[in-house]
Amino acid sequence: MPIVRLDEATVRRIAAGEVVERPASVVKELVENALDAGARAIRVEIAAGGRELIRVQDDGCGMLPEELPLAVERHTTSKLRDFADLARLTTYGFRGEALAAISAVSDFEIASRPPASGHGARLRVRFGKPGRVEPVGMSVGTIVTVRDLFATVPARRRFLRQDVTETAYVQRVLAALALARPEVRVEFVVDGRTALATPGSGRLVDALAGVYGAETAASIVPLEPIESGEVAVHGAIGLPAVARANRQSLFLLVNGRWIESRTLVAAIEQAYHTLLMVGRYPIGVVAVSLPPDRVDVNVHPTKREVRFADERAVAAAVHEAVRRTLLSHLPAQPPPAVTFSPLEPPVIQRRLLVADPSRVPPPPPVISPAAPETGEAPSSAPPAEGRLPILRVLGQVRQSYIIAEGPDGMYLIDQHAAHERILLEHLLDQLATRGVEQQRLLEPLVLELTPQQLETSVRYARELRELGWEMDPFGGTSVAVRAVPAVVQRNIERVLTAVLDELATGGRGTTPLERVAISTACHSAIRAGQELSLPEMRELIRQLEQCQAPNACGHGRPTVVHLSTEELERHFGRR
Numbered sequence: 001m002p003i004v005r006l007d008e009a010t011v012r013r014i015a016a017g018e019v020v021e022r023p024a025s026v027v028k029e030l031v032e033n034a035l036d037a038g039a040r041a042i043r044v045e046i047a048a049g050g051r052e053l054i055r056v057q058d059d060g061c062g063m064l065p066e067e068l069p070l071a072v073e074r075h076t077t078s079k080l081r082d083f084a085d086l087a088r089l090t091t092y093g094f095r096g097e098a099l100a101a102i103s104a105v106s107d108f109e110i111a112s113r114p115p116a117s118g119h120g121a122r123l124r125v126r127f128g129k130p131g132r133v134e135p136v137g138m139s140v141g142t143i144v145t146v147r148d149l150f151a152t153v154p155a156r157r158r159f160l161r162q163d164v165t166e167t168a169y170v171q172r173v174l175a176a177l178a179l180a181r182p183e184v185r186v187e188f189v190v191d192g193r194t195a196l197a198t199p200g201s202g203r204l205v206d207a208l209a210g211v212y213g214a215e216t217a218a219s220i221v222p223l224e225p226i227e228s229g230e231v232a233v234h235g236a237i238g239l240p241a242v243a244r245a246n247r248q249s250l251f252l253l254v255n256g257r258w259i260e261s262r263t264l265v266a267a268i269e270q271a272y273h274t275l276l277m278v279g280r281y282p283i284g285v286v287a288v289s290l291p292p293d294r295v296d297v298n299v300h301p302t303k304r305e306v307r308f309a310d311e312r313a314v315a316a317a318v319h320e321a322v323r324r325t326l327l328s329h330l331p332a333q334p335p336p337a338v339t340f341s342p343l344e345p346p347v348i349q350r351r352l353l354v355a356d357p358s359r360v361p362p363p364p365p366v367i368s369p370a371a372p373e374t375g376e377a378p379s380s381a382p383p384a385e386g387r388l389p390i391l392r393v394l395g396q397v398r399q400s401y402i403i404a405e406g407p408d409g410m411y412l413i414d415q416h417a418a419h420e421r422i423l424l425e426h427l428l429d430q431l432a433t434r435g436v437e438q439q440r441l442l443e444p445l446v447l448e449l450t451p452q453q454l455e456t457s458v459r460y461a462r463e464l465r466e467l468g469w470e471m472d473p474f475g476g477t478s479v480a481v482r483a484v485p486a487v488v489q490r491n492i493e494r495v496l497t498a499v500l501d502e503l504a505t506g507g508r509g510t511t512p513l514e515r516v517a518i519s520t521a522c523h524s525a526i527r528a529g530q531e532l533s534l535p536e537m538r539e540l541i542r543q544l545e546q547c548q549a550p551n552a553c554g555h556g557r558p559t560v561v562h563l564s565t566e567e568l569e570r571h572f573g574r575r
């Protein structure tokens with residue numbers, strides 16, 4: 001074939017493919033134009049994933065009627081005069097190609113009115129063929145309407161995905177621009193329904209709420225600002241709890257421009273290392289600022305990728321900012337090598353184990369508002385030695401240990417040992433005062449015991465009865481249980497046989513009565529491996545806080561281990 005010069009329409013269509021890939025790229029170009037025009041409010045509307053309709057309306061500086069035909073030509077721009085300008089570019093656009101490309105592959109209309117004009121003008125361009133400029137009544141700004149995108153380019157139209165997917169791409173574009181420019185009000189309407197709206201308050205938190213929803217935005221924290229060399233990093237990132245299953249909710253900005261960069265995404269994900277489960281990805285917006293001559297924005301037709309003079313320095317700064325922010329917001333996770341020290345030696349407080357009927361609980365400390373007789377300053381009673389501080393429950397580990405935060409660091413509480421301690425003190429308190437609370441069974445529970453268990457039940461009948469266990473021989477090795485201690489709320493058979501076995505082999509406690517009490521408390525307590533709700537954990541901690549000796553169970557094992565703030569900091573090399 002002989003070489004010929006392609007006609008203008010063909011050249012345009014070929015070029016359009018570079019800039020206009022899908023509805024989202026159209027929206028990106030149009031919204032960037034609106035921002036370049038100084039818009040304070042931008043409304044984007046699409047129908048059928050952008051295939052049928054894309055309309056972008058702004059309140060920016062507008063254009064004069066005679067500028068409209070120029071604007072839709074190729075290489076026409078008001079933003080650049082020569083190549084040297086590229087290095088100091090402050091606008092999104094500069095190639096002067098977008099309107100030409102979009103109007104070549106759609107039924108396109110641009111209507112615009114500058115503030116000085118009393119009315120606007122519009123120009124329709126149908127698939128590359130411009131009509132005439134006509135006057136039109138409209139408010140100040142520009143409205144671009146794109147219909148039937150790619151109707152004359154079947155190959156490209158076939159390549160489009162389902163409407164929901166194309167809509168999601170558009171939404172991502174608008175989210176990025178809304179986050180880049182919190183001072184601009186952005187509204188996105190999909191098939192008549194508002195899908196995203198930011199207030200244009202100028203505050204990033206408001207833009208985050210508009211993009212992610214208020215609930216998720218509450219878990220997005222400001223980046224600790226970093227300035228290293230020529231690179232500054234700011235923005236906001238989501239805590240691990242609000243990570244997503246894909247990478248679509250993380251936005252990178254370089255000098256206010258939304259870009260894609262595998263390197264920077266990798267640097268951010270690396271900062272979340274060990275904090276995110278496999279297959280979960282960070283969300284948020286990370287904005288890098290650096291001198292314009294340290295980054296080349298002209299390496300990609302849609303300006304989606306940039307080239308850094310020193311990419312490693314940028315990646316390092318981004319990593320550092322994200323990592324620091326995460327560490328300052330997350331509860332510390334002790335490495336497995338940490339050895340916890342018990343709060344105090346696990347010694348059973350003997351005086352609590354003496355069943356002395358004359359013992360009454362000490363009266364609450366009375367604080368007189370003024371003590372004129374002695375002249376001493378009134379003081380609140382200091383917390384008793386070994387008492388627990390007020391704790392805030394954070395969660396449960398291995399369904400066995402409760403994690404809590406106290407005034408000085410972290411506490412791990414063994415749920416079984418703690419409950420055992422609580423029940424034991426209840427029992428001892430009741431023994432010492434009004435007698436152990438008992439629960440009568442509606443019908444006697446007949447249990448088959450081993451000969452040894454039967455013998456133990458007879459031998460310690462008096463102590464068992466004092467603790468609330470009431471049973472009679474029921475022929476053979478059976479007993480009929482008529483009443484149980486009120487602390488035994490279920491599994492009566494299991495608890496009683498365990499108590500009898502423990503009594504037979506000795507167990508802890510100096511007197512048989514103590515041994516029955518300790519054993520009953522132990523076997524009635526919640527066990528390790530039982531999932532507890534947050535309210536249940538809080539109640540358990542509240543009761544433990546009220547114990548006289550909260551730090552050891554009846555068997556002398558620790559109930560609480562404490563890692564002080566100082567120790568925490570030492571473990572992480574902060575001291």
Ligand code: ADP
Pocket residue numbers: 029033034037058060061062063071072076077078079092093094095096097098099100141142
């Ligand atoms: P570029 O943005 O690269 O300059 P475009 O083809 O996107 O090229 O736009 C061409 C020109 O049309 C712009 O330089 C600008 O002068 C004008 N223009 C486009 N959109 C708007 C708008 N929303 N408001 C005001 N002027 C606009």
Ligand code: MG
Pocket residue numbers: 029032033092093094096098099
């Ligand atoms: Mg443009």
